[in-house]
Amino acid sequence: MPRWTPDARARLVAAALELFSERGYDKTTVTEIAERAGLSKATFFRYFPDKREVLAAGQESLSQLLTQGIAEAPADATPLAAVRAGLARAAGSMTPFHRELGPGLLAVIAANPELQARNAAKQAGLAATMAAALRDRGVPDTVAALAAEVGALAFREAYADWIASDDQELPALTDAALDRLHAAAVRLS
CATH class of the missing domain: 1.10.357.10 (Tetracycline Repressor, domain 2)
Incomplete structure (x- = not known):
């Protein structure tokens, strides 16, 4: 278990990387990233304009x-x-x-x-x-x-x-x- 408590942004980044690794970047949706992070799609868009920008966090x-x-x-x-x-x-x-x-x-x-x-x-x-x-x-x-x-x-x-x-x-x-x-x-x- 990590010693840090991930904030919403960090959870989204980690979820996106997991999904990109599992399914590929092109086959992963913003909705799936938000769900994997335990957050809403609206929360995703509060932090990132699109899934590509998750990797530039x-x-x-x-x-x-x-x-x-x-x-x-x-x-x-x-x-x-x-x-x-x-x-x-x-x-x-x-x-x-x-x-x-x-x-x-x-x-x-x-x-x-x-x-x-x-x-x-x-x-x-x-x-x-x-x-x-x-x-x-x-x-x-x-x-x-x-x-x-x-x-x-x-x-x-x-x-x-x-x-x-x-x-x-x-x-x-x-x-x-x-x-x-x-x-x-x-x-x-």
Whole structure:
């Protein structure tokens, strides 16, 4: 039994992932998701405009955390150090619930081209959020875009490593991924 008490939004996300895994994304209805979560269809629509958006739950919060972390980085922080601060803030917010749902989420996305496209848009949105936060710090556009893309890739790699492990923490994995990618970028020249 999980140590967390799932709220309605979390119950809907968990129910959707279960059903998508069992029946497939295309064959699952909003009504079925709501019923599996023990909620009404109206409650579903209070949280999500459609079933596709269930898989992007929390993106706004993640974007806000990335922005806050970047904004709060020391004034003399390099663009990559500011991204590291944003990633630390975002990674620190991830809970056992996120880890538990991760494998199912990735499997459902991998099985559906529409969801793959939505996930790519989500990743691009997170990179755009970080780039905007860096530009707000006075970082030039090209540098901000590059640092943000490296940060988004680091987060994606760290998340995949995190859900595959039982003992590693996401902030540490994110840090390690960012270090690996930075070292790889240095070797490009």
